[in-house]
Amino acid sequence: MTQWSGYLGLILQGALVTIELTLMGSVLALIMAFLAGIGRVSRFSIVRALATIYIEFFRGTSIFVQLFWAYFVLPFVGLSLTPLLAGVLALGLNVGAYAAEVVRGAILSIGREQYEACTALNLGRWQGMRHVILPQALLVMLPTFGNNAIELLKATSVVSLISLADLTFQAQVVRSQTGSTLMPFVSVLVIYFVLALIISWGVRSLERRMARGLDGVRV
Amino acid sequence: MPAPIIKVDAISKSFGTFKVLDGLSMQVMPGEKLALIGPSGSGKTTILRILMTLEKIDGGHIQIDGEQLYHMERNGRLLPADERHLAKMRQKIGMVFQLFNLFPHKCVMDNVTLAPMLTKGVARAAAEKRAMQLLDMVGLADKAKAMPAQLSGGQKQRVAIARALALSPKIMLFDEVTSALDPELVEEVLNVMRKLAAETDMTMLLVTHEMGFAHDFADRVLFFDRGRIVEEGKPDEIFRHPKQERTQGFLKKIIAAGHRV
Ligand SMILES: Nc1ncnc2c1ncn2[C@@H]1O[C@H](COP(=O)(O)OP(=O)(O)OP(=O)(O)O)[C@@H](O)[C@H]1O
Numbered sequence A: 001m002t003q004w005s006g007y008l009g010l011i012l013q014g015a016l017v018t019i020e021l022t023l024m025g026s027v028l029a030l031i032m033a034f035l036a037g038i039g040r041v042s043r044f045s046i047v048r049a050l051a052t053i054y055i056e057f058f059r060g061t062s063i064f065v066q067l068f069w070a071y072f073v074l075p076f077v078g079l080s081l082t083p084l085l086a087g088v089l090a091l092g093l094n095v096g097a098y099a100a101e102v103v104r105g106a107i108l109s110i111g112r113e114q115y116e117a118c119t120a121l122n123l124g125r126w127q128g129m130r131h132v133i134l135p136q137a138l139l140v141m142l143p144t145f146g147n148n149a150i151e152l153l154k155a156t157s158v159v160s161l162i163s164l165a166d167l168t169f170q171a172q173v174v175r176s177q178t179g180s181t182l183m184p185f186v187s188v189l190v191i192y193f194v195l196a197l198i199i200s201w202g203v204r205s206l207e208r209r210m211a212r213g214l215d216g217v218r219v
Numbered sequence B: 001m002p003a004p005i006i007k008v009d010a011i012s013k014s015f016g017t018f019k020v021l022d023g024l025s026m027q028v029m030p031g032e033k034l035a036l037i038g039p040s041g042s043g044k045t046t047i048l049r050i051l052m053t054l055e056k057i058d059g060g061h062i063q064i065d066g067e068q069l070y071h072m073e074r075n076g077r078l079l080p081a082d083e084r085h086l087a088k089m090r091q092k093i094g095m096v097f098q099l100f101n102l103f104p105h106k107c108v109m110d111n112v113t114l115a116p117m118l119t120k121g122v123a124r125a126a127a128e129k130r131a132m133q134l135l136d137m138v139g140l141a142d143k144a145k146a147m148p149a150q151l152s153g154g155q156k157q158r159v160a161i162a163r164a165l166a167l168s169p170k171i172m173l174f175d176e177v178t179s180a181l182d183p184e185l186v187e188e189v190l191n192v193m194r195k196l197a198a199e200t201d202m203t204m205l206l207v208t209h210e211m212g213f214a215h216d217f218a219d220r221v222l223f224f225d226r227g228r229i230v231e232e233g234k235p236d237e238i239f240r241h242p243k244q245e246r247t248q249g250f251l252k253k254i255i256a257a258g259h260r261v
């Protein structure tokens, strides 16, 4: 029994790493999503082009390859990252590319009349974006952001390939040390599932909070 | 005689191959109240949108308050206006839309104070004080904290008027501001407009299908048809003694449709 609790401890340590990766990766993904998503609707063609290249590149190559590059190739250009940072970088850039399209779509979903009201009130392009368009677009983005965050959580398991001791990695360790397959794999299944539930629940309550009082939006 | 505050000189505007405005010219004097009437598709909305810089022109010139709207004078030459010039010119003009276009995520007070704070650097306290005066003027002082979704159409439109006024424009454009409203809410908005006309010396251009209101409100009525001004004159001349056949036909149709003149 005490042995099991020791192994459970290992798994929970892995869970902490997974949570850490998910949180940090999500922050980076969010930053990249807004940079590239807003860049996609910029009036400067060079900014649009850069944003498009980023998005297409990171959606068009696999997260494995991106992670290997972050961890094994970057050192050749003098940038050595810890496994954790390499994981955050690959996950954040990868999911950020998907989420950037969400940001762009949400911005474009805001009606022309809102942009025209901004012009009639003489708000600058960025002022209108920041105070009028983005706050409304955020509500459109949130549900999909929730999905993106869950995708990111599930993708964190790739870091076990660069020997970062995340949840999946620890499950393998426990399995090889105990010979038991059921216990470690049932535990990680439950933990991933609970983490995903927490994300959906968090996003949904955020959505409800933000939707309060808005036109035509479920409260 | 003072100079005109709006001088439209032979402007044209097409959407695709469809010519909406065809060499349109008109002048508006400071403080004048103008009603633009005419059949659907005659270009009334388009000319207001052009004055608000929401639509570009294909040819011609517009002067607002003695300055070119779509052009900048540089060393005696006229260049296309850049964003900075347009922003400067927009300070003189405000617009109220048919569908209000309030910011749904901001309360009434924030709808009114946002632009003065951002574009004129007015401090929040001063902006809110002025907003309260304006909301009081449109009869909505008690709704300052309400969200747009909690207001009736008539209330939304009155907020939209207060929001445009908060920037103290010299010229106000109103595009069918009552046509999206339930009939019983029309009057409360028209009352605000009457008050504005009586109490301020703003120049006001109003596109409307409310002929009775246009008659009482306007100093001058312009009848639009197919992108041109077919006839203009004092309300009595246009509504009682229209000279042009097309004006007569239009007014007959409007009266037949049950509008009061
Ligand atoms: N963005 C656009 N693209 C294409 N056609 C347009 C556009 N905006 C307006 N039009 C067309 O231009 C013509 C003039 O439109 P405008 O809205 O100025 O008419 P209006 O006099 O305001 O009519 P109404 O009384 O119906 O509001 C119409 O035939 C309209 O279909």
Ligand SMILES: [Mg+2]
Residues within 6 Å of the ligand: B044, B045, B046, B176, B207
């Ligand atoms: Mg119109």
